[in-house]
Amino acid sequence: MASIALNDVRKFFGHHPVLHGISLEIRDGEFVILVGPSGCGKSTLLRMLAGLEDVSEGEISIGGRVVNDMAPKERDIAMVFQNYALYPHMTVADNMAFSLRLAGAPKAQKQAAVARAAEILDLSHLLDRFPRELSGGQRQRVAMGRAIVRDPAVFLFDEPLSNLDAKLRVAMRTEIKALHQRLKTTMVYVTHDQIEAMTMADRIVVMNGGRVEQVGRPLDLYDKPANLFVAAFIGSPAMNLLHGEAVAAPGGTAFRAKGGGLLPLPADRGVQPGTPLVYGVRPEHIELAASAACDTEAQIAVVEPTGSETQVFMTLGSDSLVGVFRERVADEPGSTLRLRIDPARVHLFEPSTGARIDAAAASTSPIREAVLA
């Protein structure tokens, strides 16, 4: 059990900067997921936590001890690798007991630790097999078992599920989450799959290009993305983002997209007509208007029913717009849909900086302040 603190951590490969000053506090027992597009430096950051890459600048502490110059084994961490990295010539039991064997633990202790981990992960009947005789999901569990046996203060996972098929991935997601609830150990988990991040994490760290874009609980990121990057990254299908400007309208101000569409603006953001804006609305927050009282009209391009809901690709002027509706929508390309948008669920961003424009009165959240600082 340990908390983790990163203080302005930077990483250079040669002269090439990869991480540009990352500061982060992870509480004891928290499940934190680092998420971001490929190449943004998630693995590098995790490997720095593990001690597999050295820290170019800044400070990392685990459990209150600065670990910058400590070898991996002194950090009291365990790591689960993307390709599992099981020792091919050892049985499952030997793989799991390897760290204890290196530490010179007595046989009884090794057996007890392996038995406990195997029981947690339902591996007891596989202990004598070799890794090549296991399925992908089983190998994954052995890799976690190897970590559990060490009883570390921190678990580190680097995309542990990316080699599994879709169904198994969902099952393992639940299993890892259950494991965390059972062990209550601090876990840092890297993925580029935002669904994985949303479903598993206590808190998500969204990274991009070696910087932290936002830190927050999954639903906070969904409800209040701090900037355009997070808005586009979190949520599936992705948020509609339209460029345009505020214009004067009969009831106050409205949003005029570059493509020509006119959309309702929330009154509380205090934007003046003429302000350039990026207008964000999630597909699931666009509704079909029952009566003639609609906010805007769009033309159907493609309809994709999934049964429970219908995903509709529309054109609004020359912009495209995606909506997800509970109702079934007839597949008639070119026909017009009348839409309602709840202004309270609209996100506004400054086009130049990408920063979120919040309600003028509402106080900014402390998390966001920390990020923007």
Added chain:
Amino acid sequence: MTDTTLTLRAPPAPRRRRPGFVAMLYLYASLFIVAAIVLVPLLTTAVGGFKTLGDLRVNPFGLPETWQWSNYWDILSGARYWQMLGNSLLIASMTVVLTVAVAAMAAFALAHVRFFGSAFLMNYFLVGLMFPIATAILPLFIRIRDLGLLDTYLGVVLPQVAFGLGMAILLFRNFFRNVPKELFEAALVDGGGYIRFFWFVTLPLSRPILATVAIVAFVNSWNNYIMPLIMLNSQDKYPWPLGIMIYQGEFSTDWQLVLAFITLTILPTVIVFFAAQKHIVAGLTAGAVKG
């Protein structure tokens, strides 16, 4: 290695067609020729050992007129044969152990540790591959004499190890480099360092290449003629290639005995080769395809 993600996806295997008659004929003919090139001298030697000297002169390739079992029997029942076999075995074993130990450790460092001059060092070893033993004999002799190792087993073993090192390091390094980096990192997190990773992970994974290097070193040492010839003086230290000289008289050579002797001394290596065939092929082709 066995982990799925680390293997490259092989291109789809070409569809197997049954080769036509001409192709089969060609295949069998060429295999027969290759087999004959290997087998004819071996068999001629073995069968020649059963002949009398006169028979051998008149009829070198055919079956013996009368089977002279005594040729073999005399060699097998004499103490000298066993002593030479023992000497050969001792020298070869020491060569194998030293070659494998030194080359494996050097190759591990060259494959995994980045240090100043590692590329230069590797190339230095590789240049050694192209160096013919015969040209080095004189300086080698002087050096071994200065070390006071003339007429000792070590005087033969050390130069043999030195000459075998280039090839052994090359084979080991290529194999070690294909051990996935994540295994080392996993071992690092599990609390090991380079040395324990080498001992507990790399070596057990390298059995095929260990076998290959060991056998190549063994056979080279077993068949080495010039090194013991130069370095050894006392007959009781002679390995078997020098033993042949005993049957060379001043005026005539007992060729039938030479052939029988060669057959008896080559037999162990042939047996070892057959026993380890699978490992050798695996070891020589390892690294060609990642996996």
